Amino acid sequence: QVQLQESGPGLVKPSQTVSLTCSVSGDSISSINYYWSWVRQTAGKRLECIGRIYASGSTNYNPTLKSRVTISADKTKNQFSLRLNSVTAADTAVYYCARARADCFDGLCYTWFDSWGQGTLVTVSS
Amino acid sequence: DIVMTQSPDSLAVSLGERATINCKSSQSVLRSSNNKNYLAWYQQKPGQPPKVLFYWASTRESGVPDRFSATGSGTDFTLTISSLQAEDVAIYYCQQYYGTLWTFGQGTKVEIK
Numbered sequence: 364q365v366q367l368q369e370s371g372p373g374l375v376k377p378s379q380t381v382s383l384t385c386s387v388s389g390d391s392i393s394s395i396n397y398y399w400s401w402v403r404q405t406a407g408k409r410l411e412c413i414g415r416i417y418a419s420g421s422t423n424y425n426p427t428l429k430s431r432v433t434i435s436a437d438k439t440k441n442q443f444s445l446r447l448n449s450v451t452a453a454d455t456a457v458y459y460c461a462r463a464r465a466d467c468f469d470g471l472c473y474t475w476f477d478s479w480g481q482g483t484l485v486t487v488s489s
Numbered sequence: 490d491i492v493m494t495q496s497p498d499s500l501a502v503s504l505g506e507r508a509t510i511n512c513k514s515s516q517s518v519l520r521s522s523n524n525k526n527y528l529a530w531y532q533q534k535p536g537q538p539p540k541v542l543f544y545w546a547s548t549r550e551s552g553v554p555d556r557f558s559a560t561g562s563g564t565d566f567t568l569t570i571s572s573l574q575a576e577d578v579a580i581y582y583c584q585q586y587y588g589t590l591w592t593f594g595q596g597t598k599v600e601i602k
Contacts, residue, residue, distance in 0.1 A: 408580060410539070410593040425590055459538055468523055473586050475529040477550070479538035 365390040367460050367480035374486050380448040381485055385460030387441050393418045398463040398474050401434060401445045403456040404482070411456075415463055415474065416443055450487045457482040491515055491585050495594035501602040508570040510597045512583035517563045520587065527587035530559055530568050533596075534579045542568070542581075575601060 371383035385399070392399050400415040414424035416434045424432050428447070436443040447454060459482045463474035492515040502508040518527045526546035531539035541550045543559040546566055556571045570577055578601060583594040 408533075408596050410582060410584075410596075412591045412593075423589070427590075461538075464544070468520075473527055474591070475541060475544045475584065475586050476531070476539070477541050477544075479540070482538055 365462055365478045367462065367478060369458060369460050369480045369483040371458075371483060371485070373484055374488065375450055376489050377451055377487055378449055380446055381450055381454070381487075383445045383458055383460075383483065383485070385443050385445075385480060387443070387462075390462065391438075392416075392436055392441055392443055393438055396465060398423075398465055398472070399434075399436065399443045400461045400463045400474070400476065402459045402461055402476065402479075404459065405456045413445065413447075413458075417465075417472075452487050455485065455487045457484050490590050491518065491588045491592055493583055493585055493592050493594035495581075495583060495597045497597060498595070499598040499600065501600045502570075502573045503602045504575065505572050506602075508573050508577070508599055510568040510581050510583075510599070512561070512566040512568070512594050514564045514566075514585055518585045518587040519563045526562050526566070527585055528561070528566055529584045529586065530566075531582045531584065531593075532577075532579045533582065534576075539582060570599070573599070573601070 366388045368386045375381045398415040401413040414434045416422045433446040460480045461476040462478040464477045465472045496511045528546045530543040533539040547559045558569045580596045
């Protein structure tokens with residue numbers, strides 16, 4: 364049974380960078396069957412995909428956030444991380460890490476989320 | 490971007506009665522080359538993360554009770570709870586994974602009448 368756990372600061376000042384880490388147990392982030400992803404949920408309960416990373420290190424990002432987002436992985440610790448820079452109040456949300464099951468076709472991989480962490484609230488405020 | 494629109498935003502159903510949630514995509518999420526609909530359904534109970542119920546529009550995730558069913562193709566999809574139980578109180582989301590940007594519907598809140 365895979366388990367994911369987010370960690371990171373709960374409060375960040377505007378214009379700063381938020382860094383979150385997801386610790387994975389019960390599965391390896393080197394698995395070829397999954398992508399490792401970040402999703403956030405605003406106070407209005409809207410869900411937004413941020414991006415994902417594959418075992419090879421390849422990443423895909425939400426185009427609306429791409430200029431501010433970096434997702435990386437540390438295979439030795441079985442962790443992956445999110446960095447979001449130049450944050451504003453609009454980035455206040457619960458941030459989830461999630462495992463995404465991959466189905467690849469014609470060289471592209473399509474994923475849905477089959478396991479989630481409990482989420483961590485990030486508040487952007489001065 | 491593919492926009493996912495759910496209806497209704499909320500509904501209240503008596504215990505044991507049927508609940509029906511609709512999801513419409515702004516463009517088809519059916520890939521004709523493999524005849525698969527790139528759509529998933531999730532359930533989010535209060536204070537918990539979302540949990541996948543269905544993927545490929547109608548493939549039930551292991552452990553999901555069979556009172557839940559999902560149908561649809563192309564742009565129109567439906568999630569049905571045939572006999573609502575108290576533990577089904579939650580927000581339900583559809584999500585497309587067809588495009589390069591994976592998007593969710595706004596959610597439908599299901600409550601007990």
